Amino acid sequence: MELTDIWFLLIAVLWTGYLVLEGFDFGVGMLLPVVAKDDPVDRQVTLRTIGPVWDGNEVWLLVAGGATFAAFPFWYASLFSGFYLALLVILVALIVRGLALEYRNKLQHAAWHRRWDLAIVIGSAVPALLWGVALANIVRGVPLNANHDYTGNFFTLLNPYALLGGLTTLVLFALHGAIFLALKTHGAVRDQARALVLPLGAAAVPLAAAFLIWTQSYDGSWLTWVLALLAAVCLLGGILASRAGRDGLGFLGTAATIALAAATLFVTLYPNVLPSTTDPAFSLTTTNAASTPYTLKIMTWVAVIFTPIVLAYQGYTYWVFRRRLTRDDIPQVTVA
Template sequence: MSYESLQILWFVLIAVLWIGFYFLEGFDFGVGMLLPFLSKKDEERRAIINTIGPVWDGNEVWLLTAGGATFAAFPHWYASMFSGFYLAMFLLLVGLILRGISFEYRSKDAAPAWRKRFDWMIAIGSFMSALLLGTVFANLARGVPIDEKMMFTGNLFTLLNPYGLLGGLTTTAVFLLHGANFLALKLEGELRERVNLFAKKLWIGASVLYLVLGVFTYASGFWARGIIDPGVIPIAAVAALLVAGYFINQKMEGWAFIMVAANIVLTQVTFFSMTFPNLMLSTTDPAYSLTIYNASASQYALGVTSISALIFLPLILAYQGWTYYTFRKRISTDKKTLVY
């Protein structure tokens, strides 16, 4: 393969990893944030955690792989983004640590205070992660100050601009909705009913924020600074989110889940097509932007990692898909069946 097609391939592969991560971990974050608000009863909280218990760690690996793949395929992107967004990354890592350890440790002690502490850590960790991811991606869409040496010249507050924060809040709201839809599919009985009521309210909030973000993105010209016009993809994303409201009202849980998932996937596709071939757009001078051409690894290294990705990604999809099939049953609050 030519050097350029390898660079494009890796742009697509990293997009796939992020899309996989948003789709899968999106509902994990949503479930985590909803945890303290859906129920006060311990066995109900345990049922909620058990819906994602077997899969959250495997879902998080999509993020780690996106990080590793970025390092391998676009070392300058990896270096500029993670050193540039240093404190945001630090907070994201804190969120992920708080959440991850709490899933594992929460039910290993029966003291109510112990469990409550970890429940809140799950919720706060998930919230921090969702908010920061959304903020970071919105800033990538907006562009960030980068100098001629590919160095980010801002600080944490550079990222906390209105557009960035709007992106963070919207992502949080959509993940909350995604999580509620997932829970509606996985829980049963009264808890399932309660989740449906939450989903209705969350849908309104998520839709309003999403529309505002969409209008802002379009009006501010962040839209088509790359070479691909996203075309009808963002319109389909909006439509999917709006249609989800109908399915939530009709209690058609499967379709509601699919529609919000489609919205998340299509939004990410829009993001990546908006930016291509840029990886990090410089607001200082567009000529300083990191692109797939000036930030990539060598042709040989891209070839090596391409082969391994093309071998392993299909395998990963197969066995992770099989996991979801294995744990497809709804979770009851019967203590004997709960693991975490």
């Protein structure tokens, strides 16, 4: 296997990790007004489920972006210039969401909380939608000229296939978040979250099925069909396990669904990294978009040394904060 193939695989793994971990963060944020209603204590319980881990989950995005820049600079250049406005919207939403999570409890005032809660909902829903749109466009391809420059505009990205991808990630992340809340809480929040699993699942199943079937029209193979079918089985299994009260299995089911769906997209994409809809000859591939072999060799040694350390640290964080949360864990504070 060439180093270019190894780094394509590593970037796919990084994006998959980001989507699985940040996916339930987005889901929790989107569902905040539903699972906690207007109860300030329940809202605290909901937000504390992701409090220790949300910023660590975003590191996967930073590493994925950095790895793309270093390993495939031409992919990075075409992608970030062509998707500039969409990525800027995502970045602003993530910044607003981060500010909301950090500043919400600086004042114990109901109006202050409502504004930041709205920021959390919007800052979670927008990236959940637009990441699906972006990934779908990467697989489908975008108009590139002979210099690999993007020749479309923002609305070119809003094609039916990409919008279906965005709706799929939006609903799937919401389902992932609901099952995560059921796993991490006791009491009213857990009851509300479990009540949402069935309706969210009823929406996620046909959306995900339609999106993955449509994806097969873009260089689908027997392997992508297998991955898509496994994703469907995991999604149905996760929903059924959650409804049966097996929250851990339910969460593993939706996590596996997102991971397998991401794998389907990247396997469909390979060996391209950004197909051209103008002319296939203008497509960016793992070969013509890659850095020099020397650069990839240095990056490989760095990844071999530091990746296990980062994974061990993040795994330890999840282990430390594994306990379910209840209303008794929230200090009694009077909200004006």
